Amino acid sequence: MAIAVRNLTKYYDTEKAVNNISFDVKTGEILGFLGPNGAGKTTTMKIITCYMPPTSGSVEVEGFDIAEHSFEVRKKIGYLPEMNPLYLDMNVLEYLEYSARLHGLKGALLKSRLKEMIDVCGIAGVRHKDIGELSKGFRQRAGLAQAMIHDPEVLILDEPTSGLDPNQIVEIRNLIRQLGRAKTVVLSTHILTEVQATCDRVIIINDGGIVADGTLDQLRQDFRGSEKISLELKLPATKIVNAMTDIYPKFKEISQVETVEYGGQEGGLHKFSIHAVKGSDIREEIFRRAVSEGWVLLEMSRKATSLEEVFRKLTTTE
Amino acid sequence: MKIENYIKALPSLSNTGTIFRKELRSYFNSAVAYVVIVVFLAIVGWVYTSSMFLINVASLRLMFEWIPLVFLFVVPAITMRLLAEEKKAGTIELLTTKPLHDWEIVAGKFFAAWMLIALALLPTLIYYITIAFLGDIDNGPVLGGYIGLLLMAGVYIAVGLMASSLTENQIVAFIVGLLLMFALFLMDKVLIFIPEFMISVVEYLGIDFHFSSIARGVIDTRDVVYFLSVLGFSLYLSVISLGRRKW
Incomplete structure (x- = not known):
């Protein structure tokens, strides 16, 4: 030593x-x-x-x-x-x-x-x-x-x-x-x-x-917090979709999901961010769900907790 | 066995020597040394040429009266930076985390300033030589005078170094040093205001009392003890003060 x-x-x-x-x-x-x-x-x-x-x-x-x-x-x-x-x-x-x-x-x-x-x-x-x-x-x-x-x-x-x-x-x-x-x-x-x-x-x-x-x-x-996954979905134009009522519950069905936030839409592209429990990886599940529902998954990314966040969490006193 | 102990003590001496050389070089690098030397020569020269021929006596008495006054301003100017600057710049942290004792730092710096004063006094020997040519000079007071000046400078430097150890502000170190030196200098000149029973004590504390006694050419142990004890005490306080970071 x-x-x-x-x-x-x-x-x-x-x-x-x-x-x-x-x-x-x-x-x-x-x-x-x-x-x-x-x-x-x-x-x-x-x-x-x-x-x-x-x-x-x-x-x-x-x-x-x-x-x-x-x-x-x-x-x-x-x-x-x-x-x-x-x-x-x-x-x-x-x-x-x-x-x-x-x-x-x-x-x-x-x-x-x-x-x-x-x-x-x-x-x-x-x-x-x-x-x-x-x-x-x-x-x-x-x-x-x-x-x-x-x-x-x-x-x-x-x-x-x-x-x-x-x-x-x-x-x-x-x-x-x-x-x-x-x-x-x-x-x-x-x-x-x-x-x-x-x-x-x-x-x-x-x-x-x-x-x-x-x-x-x-x-x-x-010091990882909950997993955060950002999604961008393109929904079939033929159907009029209400994100809140049609899609939201579908995500909620996945057992590890904690909260879902809807980030609004732009030209038929809907943005979501999903928080799942710590240590889980639900990307595959989301992909399957999107396929079975006929959503087009344009973007999906998992954000790892950055050290920056760890540091801030540890060194700020609330 | 004994020789071994001496050899063990050598690295410590070499630390003091390293610091001594560094400080002395920094006096010459920063031109402080040249200014001090020129100031000495100029003041002493002026005192000399303006009055020597009036008095018409072959002695250095006048020089030995004036240099103590010059010391009062020059010595705090050369001691003020010794520790204050290191504290301000933070280099004291480098120095005190090296494997050396605090007293080695103080000793190295003290001897460097003392050497500078000795070097500044050296050219004044020109006046001695000139006068020795012109008239019959009594060598006793000259030798005593120079020894007295060196001892006096030693005391002032130790006091100035202590002042420098108290603060990280060089101006404060200068003023505190000047005041302390001035107090030592005035001590035996204010005797009329002192109650009678204390006169001999206060007189003994005055630096000029001892200096003029040595400058007459009489080297008395009592005077030497005075110089060395004030010097030693001030250096001791400097070491203590440097160690304050540990309190």
């Missing part, structure tokens, strides 16, 4: 930021820490990285307790804090060397690590530039290079793509995936697609507590 968090609670004065959370991160896993702003993601990360202690609870990183073996933990972690703070008046190479030396690297090892990180992160072209002159994308790369310079077992990245343009986001995500192959990575984000693009597993956190934990598919399964 790379990281083991147990009953972690953190108060800021009297305000509860993190409320009794526990989770494990397996070695080699890329874990997405997902939640709205202010949910407690950053606080949790600051505790794991030994920036500040928890009010209660414990964290172990690679078997070392953050309170008792803080230095061992810090050696094993590469950290990119929120907003990617950097020394703007240093050039990239100086900055990386500074970070490396503070991690105790020197001599030939220092040189080879610098070279490797500059290559991997694609910052060879800007290594002699002041960080203040770099674009956000390059700054993010410099921040990642800094976090990786001592070849840590665990990477903690707090919102690594915030503030980047779409192209830069894709680049940084690829970089994280690539770097993450040999590492345990925890990255936080409030953007869902980020998790879908990079993570093996996701923990959704809201209001200081964990509300969901699992792979993306698991989450989709667990």
Whole structure:
């Protein structure tokens, strides 16, 4: 187990930021820490990285307790804090060397690590530039290079793509995936697609507590609402049909259907949306029904519950 | 066994050294260093050329009277950013999650600012050399004066660093630092307002009292103890203040 968090609670004065959370991160896993702003993601990360202690609870990183073996933990972690703070008046190479030396690297090892990180992160072209002159994308790369310079077992990245343009986001995500192959990575984000693009597993956190934990598919399964099927039917022109009285009941006969909504008609095309019970698949049934009734089925689609919906459901308090 | 312990302590020293070099380089990168050096040379030079020949005595006494005043404004200006800037930019989070002690951060920054002041004082030796040519100079007070200046700068830097650790606003750090330094500076100059039984205590707290004693060329342990204890205490408070994130 790379990281083991147990009953972690953190108060800021009297305000509860993190409320009794526990989770494990397996070695080699890329874990997405997902939640709205202010949910407690950053606080949790600051505790794991030994920036500040928890009010209660414990964290172990690679078997070392953050309170008792803080230095061992810090050696094993590469950290990119929120907003990617950097020394703007240093050039990239100086900055990386500074970070490396503070991690105790020197001599030939220092040189080879610098070279490797500059290559991997694609910052060879800007290594002699002041960080203040770099674009956000390059700054993010410099921040990642800094976090990786001592070849840590665990990477903690707090919102690594915030503030980047779409192209830069894709680049940084690829970089994280690539770097993450040999590492345990925890990255936080409030953007869902980020998790879908990079993570093996996701923990959704809201209001200081964990509300969901699992792979993306698991989450989709667990939090699926009722099935929604949209239909478009063409009815025989010879018959005058009243959708409400003629068709509605026919659908209702299917045992798993919960509700049927009529979406109106346009040029003889009738639209319906049917909600069926969770986990059912009634498309075949609908098709048979349409054939036997002589309706022409022009369109039928099942809408899977999107993660977006899962996320919104879990993180909004009604 | 003992040697092993020393070797174990070495990485810590190297952390302080790494931070020291980074801070010193950043003074020179940002031109702060050059401004400080020029300010020193200019003020001291002006004081000099305007009055030396009037007094017609070969000593650096005037310089040692003026530089403490210059310190009052220059030192808070070089210490204000040391920790406040890192807090504001968030880089303090990077620094404090590296495997190093808080005191190593404080020590590295302290020595960098101290080195800058020492480097700024270096060119003033030109005046010493000039005067040594022109007249017969008493070397005791000169040596004492320079040692006193360095100790005084050390105290001011430690106080300024502490001020910088209290806030993330550099202007606030400057003003708080200046006020504290000014208080130390004024202490032995307001003795007439102090009840008689407290005079010796207040006088002992005044930095100029100890400085002028050393600048006469007499290096007294009591003075050195004063400088080192105020310096040490301020650095200790800075380390505590840096650790406040853990409260």
